[in-house]
Amino acid sequence: MMLQRILVVDDEPQIQRFLKPALTAAGFDVETAATAADAKRLAATRAPALIVLDLGLPDGDGKTVIETVRAFSAVPIIVLSARDQEIEKIAALDLGANDYVEKPFGIGELLARIRVALRQAEPGPAAAPIRHFGAITLDHEHRRVLVDNAQVHLTPKEFDLFELLAANANKVVTHRQALSQIWGPAHQDDAQYLRVVIGQLRAKVEADPKLPRHILTEAGVGYRLVD
Known part of the structure; x- marks a missing residue:
């Protein structure tokens, strides 16, 4: 080998x-x-x-x-x-x-x-239509997120951001990457938009938004979604 x-x-x-x-x-x-x-x-x-x-x-x-x-x-x-x-x-x-x-x-x-x-x-199979992050389930095909098998309502921006984090699971998504892809290149320095939506996401999918287990902050750099 x-x-x-x-x-x-x-x-x-x-x-x-x-x-x-x-x-x-x-x-x-x-x-x-x-x-x-x-x-x-x-x-x-x-x-x-x-x-x-x-x-x-x-x-x-x-x-x-x-x-x-x-x-x-x-x-x-x-x-x-x-x-x-x-x-x-x-x-x-x-x-x-x-x-x-x-x-x-x-x-x-x-x-x-x-x-x-x-x-x-490592090369792997195509992204699964359904992914799990602890109690959180992401259904790509139907654009929905469930927590403990109960659907939670996400705004389009919230869903797009969660989907971006999931596509880069366990990796850091920088502020600029997220802002550029979700809001467009003209907003890549508007970090306040991102902080607000991250806060909204945590409130909806984390058991304790003040002590998140899945949507983690990389101080000064960005965010990371972990299992």
Whole structure:
């Protein structure tokens, strides 16, 4: 059985020395790169199953790697960076990164996020017409949502937003992504619209809207729908 290949892009030797044996011990084949140029080349020629990417590279911003790779591949990309500003996280996720982990980090958490990203990347059957998130049922075909098998009334915007979150289940949907797709590109900075509809959705589908279990907030970045 071929091992899944992970490309680690980081110019800090200590990070590479730590990650390569840790990922190898976890059962992965590991390639490393220290520059944006090498990262782009290896992503194109070595077909990694996943990329772990630092943003601070000596020959350019790691976000250019995301942009280049997304032009030809849907390979999962997990950003691993010391940059903790919201604007950096949002920019990386908007460009196509799947997840964002801040340094310093725990190897256990990083491995868990890698496993999740790889599972999500596996080809599977077409989206089921009915999906379940705990007690919440989403019926795509009939455009309805049920909680404990009882239908709840959602406005068109509420349903469209819930459907978008469900299509990206367990992934972060950024504020800009949601606003652009639900309200249109002209409203991608109108975060208040999104906050209002998220609040309405939680009130209708969560057992305790103040302590949501399914529609989770990623502070400063967006929202994530989990099972």
